[in-house]
Amino acid sequence: MTGTIQNIDGVSGARRHFRYFDYVMAAFVAILLLSNLIGAAKLATVGGFTFGAGILFFPLSYVIGDVLTEVYGYANARRCVWMGFGALIFMAFMSYVVVAMPPAEGWDGQAAYESVFGSTWRIVAASVLAFWAGEFVNSFVLAKMKIITQGKHLWARTIGSTVFGQGVDSLIFYPVAFLGIWTPQQVLTVMVTNWLLKVLWEALLTPVTYAVVGWFKHREGVDVYDTGTDFSPFAKTEAV
Structure with a gap:
């Protein structure tokens, strides 16, 4: 099943393109590929902080x-995760x-x-698994929080979903x-630092997110609530 699609004026609408x-x-998909191709394996230090270079745009x-x-609901986000x-x-x-x-x-x-393109199987496996799990958790938390908050407080669910x-x-x-390649301290430092920086990025981009979400909702004329959605990553998704 898919979520309830509503028009901006609150009138229920049929599923459409x-x-x-x-x-x-x-x-x-483009940003995902670039982030893994360019910055995944490079460590950078700026202002005394060590972080993975992919933090710049991932x-x-x-x-x-x-x-x-x-805007489009968990079911459509699931399609994008599988495409990525x-x-x-x-x-x-x-x-x-x-x-x-x-x-x-x-x-x-x-x-x-x-050196640039010859990533080891570990980095490839880590990138694919981390993306798959992280994106599904992100979408799941946001969709559930939207229902709980009744569509209010967008900032809370965008930042909250990013935290998880x-x-x-x-x-x-x-x-x-990188465990065994970097020292455990390096792995822990970069892992925690990148997590914090990504959450900070999300918080700083909140005004942009509000503007973009508002623009798409207005242009598409919909506001999706996943009240009847099957949240399994393997559920069949209807075409938009």
Whole structure:
């Protein structure tokens, strides 16, 4: 079952095609791939704080995830999570294939190429598992909080869902990817620091989230409440 779809004026509406859903999903997947391709494995230190470089834009995927759940409902956000999951696996597979191909004679960039794109199986597995679990927790918490708050206090559910979603993401990713490679202290420091920074990012972006959510709700003319939704990650999702 899917959630109740209401028009902005409160009148129940039938399930229909959304004008902007495909664009939001594309942005979600693009940011997800970029965050894992560019910043997942790099440690950076700025102002005495050590953190993973992906922190610069990865939280945007959670903001978009919040918009997806808030505007289109958990069932449609679930579709995007599975799309992102498949895209991550495809990216990892193609990265492996391209890096493994014998370099042409005279091309001396193989070592640098391997350094940038040759992620270990641990990082790949950690990225995929952490994203999958974290995004579903994020969407679940936001959808449930929306029902509890009766659609009020958007800031509370976007930040609250990030606390839990990013917490699960960080708890999976850093130990699986780097424990034994980094020292336990480094893993713990980066895990906690990145979690705090991601939550802070979400809080700072609250005005943006309000503006974006309001714009999409007005343009789409809907406000979804997941009162009858099957929250299983494996439930069948109807097409929008």
